[in-house]
Structures are given as structure tokens and as C-alpha cells.
Amino acid sequence: MSIQNRFSKFHDKIKLGREDDAYREARAKDNSILDEIKAEFRSAGYPIIETFIQGSLSTYTGIKHPVDDFDIDRAVVIDADNAPDNPVELKKLVLKVLEKRGFKNARVKKPCVTADYINLSLHIDIVVYRKGGEQYELAVGKLNSNEQNREWSPSEPKKLIEHINNSSLFIGSADLKIKQFKRLVRYFKRWRDEKFGQAIGKKVFSIGLTLMLKEQFRPAIDNNGKVDDLQSLRDTVGAIMASNYFHWAGDNKYKVNVYLPVQPYINVFENSSIDTGTQLYNKFKLLLTKLDQALEEDSLKKQCEILQGLFGNDFEVPEKEQSNNAGKVAYSNAGVVGTSQGA
Amino acid sequence: MQSKIKQHLTRIGYDCIVSDIGGFPRLVVNVTIAESEIQLMLAAEPPFHSLPEFVLIDADSFGRLAHVTVYQYSGALFGAVCVNDPDSLSINFEQPQLVVEESLKRHVALLEMCLTNPDWNNKELLREFYSDWLRKCRQDDSKPLLANIEKPILQRLVVYAPLSDKEYGIESHYMVHPADNSFSGISDIHLSMMKGNREAAGIALVIPIHKLTPAPSRFDSLEQWYIDTITALPTTIRNELQQKFGQWRDTTYWIVFTANTVNDDRTWFALKLVCKSKKALPLTGEKLKDWTLAALPIRLFNQESTVQRGGGRLSLSDKKVAVIGVGSVGCEIAHKLSAAGVKSLTLVDPDIYEINNLYRHVLEQGWVGAPKSFALSVAIQRQFPWSNATWYPYDLMKFARNQNMESYDLLVIAIGNPTQERLFKQYLLDNNTYVAVINSWLEGFGIGGHAVLDVSESKGCLLCSYVCPESGARGLVSNMNFIEPNQVTMKSIAGCGEQFISYGAASSAQTGVMTANLAIRYLEGKQTESCKTSWKGDDDDAVNEGIKLTHRFYNFKHSLEYLPLTDEDCDVCS
Ligand SMILES: [Zn+2]
Secondary structure (H helix, E strand, O other): OOOOHHHHHHHHHEOOOOOHHHHHHHHHHHHHHHHHHHHHHHHHOOEEEEEHHHHHHHOOOOOOOOOOEEEEEEEEEHHHHHHOOOHHHHHHHHHHHHHOOOOOEEEEEOOEEEEEEEOOOOOEEEEEEEEOOEEEEEEEOOOOOOOOHHHEEEHHHHHHHHHHHOOOOOOOOHHHHHHHHHHHHHHHHHHHHHOOHHHOOOOOOOHHHHHHHHHHOOOOOOOOOOHHHHHHHHHHHHHHHOOOOEEEOOOOOOOEEEEEOOOOOOOOOOOOOOHHHHHHHHHHHHHHHHHHHHHHHOOOOHHHHHHHHOOOOOOOOOOOOOOOOOOOOOOOOOOOOOEEOOO | HHHHHHHHHHHHOOOEEEEEEEEEEEEEEEEEEEEEEEEEOOOOOOOOOOOOOEEEEEHHHHHHOEEEEEEEOOOOOEEEEEEOOHEEEEEEOOHHHHHHEEEEEHHHHHHHHHHHHHHHHHHHHHOOOOHHHOOOEOOOOOOOOEEEEOOOOOOOEEEOOOOOOOOHHHHHEEEOOOOOOOOOOOOOOHHHHOOOOEEEEEEEEEEEEOOOOOOOOOOOHOOOOOHHHHOOOOOOHHHHHHHHHHOOEEEEEEEEEEEEEOOOEEEEEEEEEEEEEEEEOOOOHHOOEEEEEEOOOEEEOOOHHHHOOOOOOOOHHHEEEEEEOOOOOHHHHHHHHOOOOOOOEEEEOOOOOOOHHHHHOOHHHHHHHHHHHHHHHHHHHHOOOOOOOOOOOOOHHHHHHHHHHHHHOEEOOOOOHHHHHHHHHHHHHHHHOOEEEEEHHHEEEOEEEEEEEEEOOOOOOOHHHHHHOOOOOEEEOOOOOEOOOOOOOOOHHHHHOOOOOOOOOOHHHHHHHHHHHHHHHHHHHOOOOEEEEEOOOOOHHHOOOOOOOOOHHHHOOOOOOEEEOOOOOOOOOO
């Protein structure tokens, strides 16, 4: 059995997909809450003209988290001509709906309104945009923000999703490459969840990791189309370390900067501490060393042990060196596949 | 031009003159070979599109020379020297003097061998026995005597007359009765005997010669050669001839001689003896006076010579092979395996031959409406007289359940149906059946074709080629494919049930030939390990149709090579 096969099994364990209960429950909850927000906005005179999902669900890079809540990022959009000058007005409407539904910890944060379900490990973020022409503007501001701290901030949420999902810049075998990239995003997220304490882990934003990966992604696919996620992971981490995301802040400390490739082009880690940057830098360095060790290693068992050290127990280590597969055949999870085969 | 050539040859050291021969000025080159002065006359004029011939002047004064044919011209004897196979040379016709120089060198070198090495000369004369014999044949006897003779032993066989209304085909020839009963019952050779409409024209005697002498030259007497040859026969053969056939009286005898020439090569040649009244076979010069002799061209055919002459291999004649699926790919495989000498071929296909199959199948129009497997078995036996092709109108799984798979040396599956192919593989695994299997398929748009050889005892199996390259799990499509799965690659003209993959007969033939080569290699024992092979075509048509191609397609550089099949993630092989 190949190391790739092990990666594949690991990926199956961590990925959050349409077939997962958590995903389906979240979508159901999301739908019902969305209906109420729509009604609330309509009666307040701000009919919702568009809604979409943001975040890992929109880029198919979600993973399961053993402890933490599962996020759903829902965007609602109203017509700019119709929008109030004060964006917080709309966020109050959202808050009202969430409170009425009995959510835990419902509160207005600067970019969104957030709440937790009481009986589900589900966390919901609702963002509000107004749209004039093709321009989206994000409702920024807290409940008590004064005029200087609240604004309609130009934003390109859909372009960001497109940027992450876009495979058109891959030369050849685009499908294989974008799929490999997305697996790498999931591996990165799981690595982050394993390697950082909860407090700092929350500050190593998924979008920041995803953007670095997208920019530096190095595919590894042999001539037969066999993918090699370990090699790709190593090469990509190497490329990230070789580019200029980390800025020396003296005394072996680093600031991390990853800029949004779309409006408002801000640094995702603008407000992150030196401590976050330094930890991320050091852990990346260690990750690279470990991946190199895994690549050097001949024994599949030892390779898996190194990788388990990075990604946690969902990355399984075979009991014996050459695990005997007899009796536990891995079947395709597709029911039917259309083929081009004829004679 | 003649003077330019003369100048060139003189400059490089040849002794040349221009002399009047037969009323024309001819370029003559004097050379000394083994103390003999010989003169070579250039017998061709530029432009030279083949090697220009030199003829040997006074050809009769050097004894019998191999590769030299003596003829009379303008009252003298000349020898035409055969220095090469004319078609395989590319002539520099822009530089005639160089062509003449090269030709002259070859003539001199050949004559040197003949004159200085009598052993070699004699061997060469024996080697070319049959072509010399043909020169003794009357030009109007262009159709050879077809002789089906298995063994070079003294024997008597019947000669059948041709049918007068047949212009071509087996029945337009005189034919020596087949001694061979291994023919397909529906071959022309067999049928033409069975119909009983051919008259016996006389008898043929096969006479083996133990020590062959060179064929009679153009000027030698055929009668003298015959008497010399009969006289030189071992006493046992002469006695047998006398005892067995001395009592028989007839007006015509066909004598088929056979002898070893060089290196165990065997030659066959024939004489026809005709007499006005019925007489015994003449064995002395005195008796021969009443007979007229004519040399005859002959085509010996038996399994050994005919199969080998066609590039087939006798080692394949006892192999048992089944081809399952005889559509456009399978029919080519079956045809090429038969041509290679596979006699026991089982053709399996439940489909009927339809009119829309015509442009990518080998079967004629007359077979429309017939089961493909049956039709192909007949077509193959009609072409290959020793084929025993049989047929079943079954699909793969029915065939598997009704026949003993292990009784076959090889199964070739060309059904283009990955579900059935994987099902069959599982069936073999579940039943611990060990048989070598080739799976062959093509993809549309001329993009390519593939074959997988799965040898039970070696590393790698069909399912190795189905391992998903991303997950390592058992996939549903071959990982060798050049077209991405889940695209619409079928075309439909008439709607449901009438879809077809777009590809031309050249694609299916290419796939079939590739697969047949792999099968032959396996059957000959040259390929003992499981392997895979593909041919890659152009992507123009696929790109025009917006078809997405695989990573493997763009990176594949090993067309027709035999690549290892094993995949480390295959659950069967690990
Ligand atoms: Zn296998």
C-alpha cells in the first residue's frame, strides 16, 4: 500500500462533505434561519436580493473538528439604493432574529453577526452586504460603534471564492491539481488544529493558510496521473517558507502578512500579534523538516508515524510494515462512472 | 555520357574500351580475376533507375557460374549477372558514373567469388536451383502446379485438372491431391475436392533426390538431366519406382522432385511427361524417346510452408485461444492471431452483424444478419485453410460459466465494457481460476487504445489498471485511459440504444494489431510477466468536441511499449 493511499484514507476521515451529518444539519438550520432573516429584512423595508455561502463550505475545503464548533458563513445582500447609511441597523435585525430563536452567545462583531446553536456544535456567522451594480460593500461595525468605526466597506466576496476555486491557471491536468490543492488545504487546517493551542489556533485564520497555499501550490503528479500528496505538501511548504510572508521582527520573532487578492486587499493577519506570526513561522519550519524526514523514510510504517505526529490520530499507522489488505478491499465510492472505453 | 563514364572508370584505374558489339558502340571493361581475363560489357544506358547491368562476354568459357544466366545475343554467348535485389537499392541517378562504378564493383566481387571459390559457387547454384528451373519452364505455363505434400518421401498422388470456367482461385490450377486431412472443412482446398467436379488428370510421383546437382542451364537438355537424375537415384528408390509404379500405364506423369539445397533448405520442382499412348514411367534414355518433357512451376503448400511463408509460427498451431467480443477490435485480433498460425481459435460474441458495422469490421456485406462470432469463424476458415475457428453466441459471463476457462492458453477480451470485464476478473478470483487474460479496448476520437496482459502467476493484474490514481481505491475506470471519465463521449443518431463511440476503423485496427502482437508474444513465451501497453493518437478530434483528456494522455511517451502492470495499491496483488 502506498503512502498516497494513507493520505487518501486520512483525507476521507477529516473532510467535511455533503454526505456528512454535520454538513446536512448545518444546511438545514441555515435554511430555516435564513428564511426568518429574509422575512425580518423584508418587513423592515430592506428586501434581500441575494444570499450565498462563504468560507470553507463554498470552497469545499471544510474539515471536521473534534472539539470545536463547525462554522457556517452565510452572506445576505440588499440593494445599495435601498440600504440605510448605518450598516449596524441591519446587523441589529440579524441579531434580533438570532436572539428570538434562542441562540447562545449571539452578538454583533465588527464584520459579522455570530451565534452558537444550543444543542449543536454549530457556529453561525452572518455577514451583510449591500450591492450597487457589481460592487459589494460589507456592513462593518459593532452595536456601539460610532460613526468613525462603522462603514460600508468595499469587498469582493465572490471573487475571493472564485480565486480559491479557480483552476484555469494550472497548465494541464487542472482537475487533478485543484483537487490536490484542496486536499492540501484540509491537511493544513488539520495540522493547524493539532499543532496550535486553541487560543492561537483560532488566530491562524483558515483564509490566510488557504491563500498562501493557493499562491505557492506545487502539484505532484506522475506521468500516469498518480498523485503524490506528500511530495506536493513538502514542495508547497518549502515554497511558502521561501517566499516573503514572514517578516523578521528581531529576536527570532516574525510578523506574518498575507494579503487578500481582492478588495479590500487588506492583510488577513493585519491585527495578528508577533506571537502568532512567530509560532506559525516556527511550526512551518518544523513541518518542513518532518515532511523531508517522511520523504526520506523507506518504511511505510515509519512514514506514517511521522505524519501522525503532524496530523494527529486520524492519520493512521499500519500495525505491520506491509499491511495485508486481504478482506478489506477499498472500493470506489462512486456508484457509476461514465467511461470512454469501447471495442 | 558513355565517354564520361569511360573517363570516370579509367580515372579510377579500370581498363575500359569502347567496342562495337551487335552494331552498337559498347563500353567494355577488362578485369583479371584469378588469372582469367574477363570482359564485362555495360548493358544499360543512363538514366539509371536501377543498378546498371554488366554482362559477361564469352560467358560459356568459365564453366557454370552461380548467379550468371547465359543467353545468346548477336551470335555470341553473354552472361547476365545477378548482383542484387533490384528494389531494395536507392539509386543516385543524378550521378550515373558513380552508379556504374558501384555496380561494376559488385559484379567483379561476385564473379571473383564464383571463380575463386568453387565450393561457394556450387552451393549458390543449388540455392538458386528453383529460379534456374523456372527458366526451363515454358512461359505460357504461368499457373503453378499446386501441390499439397507433407513429406518428402516417394509417394503417388492424384493430380486434378483445373475447371475450365475458373479464371482464378484454387480451382483454376492443376492440383496435386491433398495428402493433408487437417484442413478446415470449409476451406476452398477442401471444398474443391469434396464437390467432385474436378477430373483426375493423371498421377503425380513424388521423388526425393538425395544428392542434388545444379539445375539444367538454358542450353542443357532436360531429357539428359532427367535420365542423369534418375540414374543417380539410390538403388532402393529406383527399385521401389520400378516395382510400385512400373506396372502402371499412362499418357501423362507429373514428377515432383524434392531435395535439400543448402543448410537443410528444401526445394520442390516439377516435370510433366506426356506420351501419345499409355506407357509405364520411362526410366531409361531409350524409353524416354517417346515422351515429351516440360519443366513446370510448382507451389507446394502444406501447413508448415504456407504458415511460415506468411510470417506465421508453427509454435502457435497447438495453442488454444478464445477471443471474446468480435466487434471492430476483436475481429482484427482474431484475424491476426489466425494469420500468426493460431488454429484453435474460439470466437465468442452474442451480437448480430449489422449494416452499420460494415465500415469498421472485416466481415463482408453478405454476413449482415448473421451472428458475428459465427460469421467471423467462417470468414477466417475461408482465408486460412488450417484454421479450426469455432464460435459461441455468448456474452463474456455466459461463456465463462459454460466453458472451462483453464482449458485455454489465453483469453482475449475485447468487449469494451469495464463492468463485465471487472466482473469476469472477480469471477476468476472467486473460483481460483488461473488463466492468462488480455483485456483490450479503445477510446473514441482516435485518441488511442490499450491492452492489459494479466498472467496469474506474475505481478500485476487487471485490477492494477483500475486502481484510482488519487485515492488508491478500486476504481471503476481504467487508470490507463486517455479520456477523463464522466463526459459525454457517445454519439447518438437514432436515440436510445443506438449510441456509439466515435472512432474510425484505423483506430480499432491499430488497437487490434497492438493486442494481437501482445498475445503472440505471450503465446510464444516471450512475454511472461503481466504488462500493459497503449498507443496514443492525436487529440485534434477530442479537442474539437470539447473532450477533456487525462494527465496520462498528456504525459504518455511510451506508445506500443510493454510497461509493468503492477500497482502497489492493488488489493489483489498486495
Ligand atoms: Zn493487481
